[in-house]
Amino acid sequence: MRRYAVISDIHGNLHALEAVLAEIARMGISKIICLGDVVGYGPFPDRCIDLVIKCCSTAIRGNHDDAVINPESLVDFNGPAREAIQWTVGVLGPLHLNALVRLKEVDRLHDSVLCIHDSPIDSPTDYVHDAHIAALAFSGFTEPICLLGHTHVPVVFDAPASNGEVLTAHEIVTHTPEPGRPFAMGSDRRQICNPGSVGQPRDADPRASFAVLDLDERTFTVHRCVYDICAAQAATQEAGLPTVLADRLAIGA
Ligand code: ZN
Numbered sequence: 001m002r003r004y005a006v007i008s009d010i011h012g013n014l015h016a017l018e019a020v021l022a023e024i025a026r027m028g029i030s031k032i033i034c035l036g037d038v039v040g041y042g043p044f045p046d047r048c049i050d051l052v053i054k055c056c057s058t059a060i061r062g063n064h065d066d067a068v069i070n071p072e073s074l075v076d077f078n079g080p081a082r083e084a085i086q087w088t089v090g091v092l093g094p095l096h097l098n099a100l101v102r103l104k105e106v107d108r109l110h111d112s113v114l115c116i117h118d119s120p121i122d123s124p125t126d127y128v129h130d131a132h133i134a135a136l137a138f139s140g141f142t143e144p145i146c147l148l149g150h151t152h153v154p155v156v157f158d159a160p161a162s163n164g165e166v167l168t169a170h171e172i173v174t175h176t177p178e179p180g181r182p183f184a185m186g187s188d189r190r191q192i193c194n195p196g197s198v199g200q201p202r203d204a205d206p207r208a209s210f211a212v213l214d215l216d217e218r219t220f221t222v223h224r225c226v227y228d229i230c231a232a233q234a235a236t237q238e239a240g241l242p243t244v245l246a247d248r249l250a251i252g253a
Contacts, residue, residue: 008035008149012042013199019227036062036117061103154196
């Protein structure tokens with residue numbers, strides 16, 4: 001059975017991660033792909049790293065994970081994000097830092113799925129958040145499916161299979177997934193699929209987001225999962241992290 005849970009952008013939110021992993025277990029899915037940003041923003045980077053290493057068959061390194069082990073990239077981050085990364089550097093020991101070093105930048109499943117954190121192309125913006133950028137991103141991989149995170153917004157970009165020529169935005173169908181409703185991936189089409197964020201959703205729905213990729217049924221289904229947001233906010237405050245990082249959890253922004 002080629003059925004995978006897909007999680008991304010956990011950002012040290014242990015309460016959200018535990019709720020999502022419990023839901024995935026309840027669904028009977030044993031293979032989990034993590035698309036990166038295990039740490040940054042939230043107060044439990046160590047325990048989130050432990051769970052990802054234990055539970056995920058594939059784990060990708062995100063830009064926040066990278067900034068923790070490569071401090072020179074900190075200049076790319078805004079104030080609260082940078083503050084949270086510096087806080088994370090201060091609390092992680094060598095074993096957890098080494099676990100971040102060992103995460104892969106890209107991975108592939110069955111030669112048909114590319115797994116990456118942000119974008120398969122080098123471009124001025126690595127946020128694949130609209131049809132224009134998705135059209136360019138399709139030229140950056142040859143597999144039928146690309147899984148990515150980074151924007152914290154669940155979405156499927158659906159495109160005709162091309163022979164390597166760059167697509168235009170009007171050829172891309174942007175699909176905003178309805179939770180629990182499978183998106184059927186046509187075998188004559190290619191898809192960029194984003195499961196949304198476990199630990200810091202930004203689509204105005206504060207519930208944790210993840211997805212199930214079924215390669216036999218050829219479906220991608222986004223799921224939302226309630227978790228104890230108040231407890232996550234309290235832990236964020238207690239850790240001394242910027243207040244805005246706790247506040248935004250309640251509104252999904
Ligand atoms: Zn992120």
